[in-house]
Amino acid sequence: MSKSGSEPAPTKELVTAYLKEVKTKVDACIFDFLPDTHEQQDVHQLYQMMLDYPRREGKGLRPALCLLICEAFGGDAERAVNTAAALELLQNWLLIHDDIEDGSELRRGEPCLHQKHGIPMAINVGDALHCKMWEMLHRNTKILGHNLAFQILSEFIQLSNQVVEGQHIELSWVRNNQWNLNEKDYWTMCIQKTAWYTCITPCRVGAIIGGASTEEADAFIEIGKSLGIAFQIQDDVLNLIGDVGRYGKEIAGDISEGKRTLVLIHLFNSCTPPEAQYVIDIMAQPRADKTEADVLGVLKLMEKYNSIQYAQKCSKTLLKEAAEHFTQKFDHLPNNQAKHLFLSLINFFVEREY
């Protein structure tokens, strides 16, 4: 589908190759940085647990955004690798804690960390990786100098504040058994919980390292919001209709976990009151009490009202907005190759199947 666009974008294969190239670089940085052996057996075990999620197959989208935008501004992507690796560490500690908070079962095709080692250890492993993220950012002094390193730290601080707020909003909905949500509620949560760390900050730090002005870096707030929501919607869709082997999480796990998604909000806005009550009764049950038939019942209603298609359409519209905004705003940027790759990469955000 991406081939039919009017943009002179490289093919999907180029994006895949680029993602792979970035992943190799960033992984090397991470595995060189994280400790992996210790003479004391307990501590050795902690180090292995810290390596567990980073070793699982991730897509490396955030580092790719960071490096591409750095290059688009004419910067040396090598100088941004350490920061891109910190984005991956962020993602990993967030996922460990998020998986506990949501009571998830699978992550990247394997049992979640707390399923393997219990909640207490998993909380601590997440904390350990969280600390390592700041350590990695501290290393930027040597790579970028004091001023720039401090600026990047600021960006991560801003991002952290956003992500814990977004997370709290979502957890509140679960705890308060709140279902009367509108699309605006979803956007707000989604921007804070997902868009900041998935799109806004990766682009901003890439831009800053690449030499962008404050005003240029700020443009990525709006671009990243659209892109981040588009990404999250596609994630919600894949959760419902994806292939477990590629997607790596249990299919329809969001229904089991009672997650509020755009698909669900559309369903509530479309179905009859008795149907809505039926859905709420199922969604609000504890995970363990839900049967396969319950989950299928909700899925069927989502199909009946075309809620999944609606979400996919929204995702595509948001992506288009982000791409147009980027193209318009950064017409003057020197590196066309990186710019075009960026546009192809963000297409992948909504066309991906995993």
Added chain:
Amino acid sequence: MSKSGSEPAPTKELVTAYLKEVKTKVDACIFDFLPDTHEQQDVHQLYQMMLDYPRREGKGLRPALCLLICEAFGGDAERAVNTAAALELLQNWLLIHDDIEDGSELRRGEPCLHQKHGIPMAINVGDALHCKMWEMLHRNTKILGHNLAFQILSEFIQLSNQVVEGQHIELSWVRNNQWNLNEKDYWTMCIQKTAWYTCITPCRVGAIIGGASTEEADAFIEIGKSLGIAFQIQDDVLNLIGDVGRYGKEIAGDISEGKRTLVLIHLFNSCTPPEAQYVIDIMAQPRADKTEADVLGVLKLMEKYNSIQYAQKCSKTLLKEAAEHFTQKFDHLPNNQAKHLFLSLINFFVEREY
């Protein structure tokens, strides 16, 4: 008791007054820094949860160590207040996560955060405070300049690595149902889990801000180890024989939680094999299955073998070592008032009743 020492130390009242003075300053810094209102109700609730532990009555020992040592080196304690406040934020996010990991019930006289709001939210509140700690340290640039601010960040990174390792060691013992521990195992865990963040780093950052040399700051590693273990042992003792109103946790909660303490290790080294088996059978049970009689049974054996007295003796010896080491090493320091107050303060570490 402290009055009988040969040191010309100020009285206990002076220590209490000093702790209060520091707490006022550091609390002002924290409550000025942490957000407390937000127009969005969910986020407002998160902010209130983040303020919960900081608002509970803590002793403020770590900030006091930091400011006193800064002054002892002739530094301006006002420049160290922000860093001292970061030590308090550290303590608070650690406690929130630690309380979940240990399945604790009370903290500073009130139900633990996860008892009030559930584990998912409490994990996230801990993360939110953790992020705020780094933000607070980032502010040091304006107070201390880039170089010193980065040095203090380094200290917190080193400390964080220690504390998650120590925590993992302790959690491993629980998860592996491991009871054949010796005193050395306990020291190792205790140094990493407690001594670094309670004593070593507070003294080190105070010294660094006060202008100490690297060699002088390094001396606080050994001093802080002794002091930190002494502190932890007293904590273990108070947990068994303290007054719940003053101590703020459930009495003998460590037995309910199956904690490995020096008292327990001494008991295992002293009692008969059947008694040891009796103790293990009780300690290894899930908390909910333990009766009051079980807990009392273990307590009685600890009394029978003078295990609590043994631990108290150890704590006093360690304190004496720390005080001697400090006096000997820092004979040349200018600020005698701060030095003497430091010696009185560390006496309080083992003489405190809360």
